[in-house]
């Protein structure tokens with residue numbers, strides 16, 4: 001029997017991933033906080049895309065029902081990922097692949113330090129989705145999901161099934177670059193939308209917000225340059241503004257967290273950026289201010 005991938009974190013990203021794996025024919029099971037939540041999801045996900053909708057069957061359980069986990073995606077928020085990992089750690093073997101898929105950076109570094117023998121992978125996605133109910137998923141933007149390892153390794157055997165599917169998974173030899181690209185987008189959009197309580201597109205339309213976004217991007221570019229990421233540095237503002245445009249109607253995930261009075265991922269987004277800027281001695285006063293304001 002092929003061991004399923006377990007997906008820890010049944011939010012929008014986790015549910016979208018479960019739907020993609022189901023369509024790709026890759027066995028997968030969502031891990032919920034308890035069996036009652038799993039039973040609700042086991043009725044399937046009502047999946048909306050454009051004007052169409054369908055019910056996608058998914059499997060779900062809770063970790064206390066399992067003896068072992070042979071392959072794991074962690075799709076919780078960055079600020080919950082380490083606790084989530086530690087809750088299931090007793091079910092993992094050192095060779096169990098664990099793929100981190102969240103906004104922001106810093107979780108990988110902490111896990112690799114505490115659990116050096118675990119097979120850790122990182123991922124980032126440009127897919128966009130939100131949940132309209134516990135099992136109602138709205139897929140608002142098609143994109144790609146890139147996976148890789150910080151040591152730049154070749155794709156492992158398990159990735160073949162992902163590569164052969166039509167679900168836009170790609171193996172990224174330079175995953176750090178992809179993660180930084182997403183990090184600068186999140187640094188430019190998420191804190192400002194959370195503070196101004198505005199949709200992504202308003203950062204372009206409102207002259208005051210646009211001026212702030214421009215300054216944030218200039219600081220981000222200086223950090224990228226100091227890291228040797230010249231081409232990303234040259235494009236930071238263009239990339240971030242293009243995402244503001246293509247997701248103009250979206251409420252960023254950080255704005256949603258603030259509106260629902262949930263902890264945000266600020267420490268893994270602006271916090272990570274500012275710590276790196278500090279190490280490289282690049283001043284980032286506006287990013288620092290946004291980080292402090294939302295902490």
Ligand code: KPL
Nearest residue numbers: 189247250251252253254
């Ligand atoms: O990733 C996002 C988020 O909201 O967290 C962006 C790209 C900003 C889209 O809203």
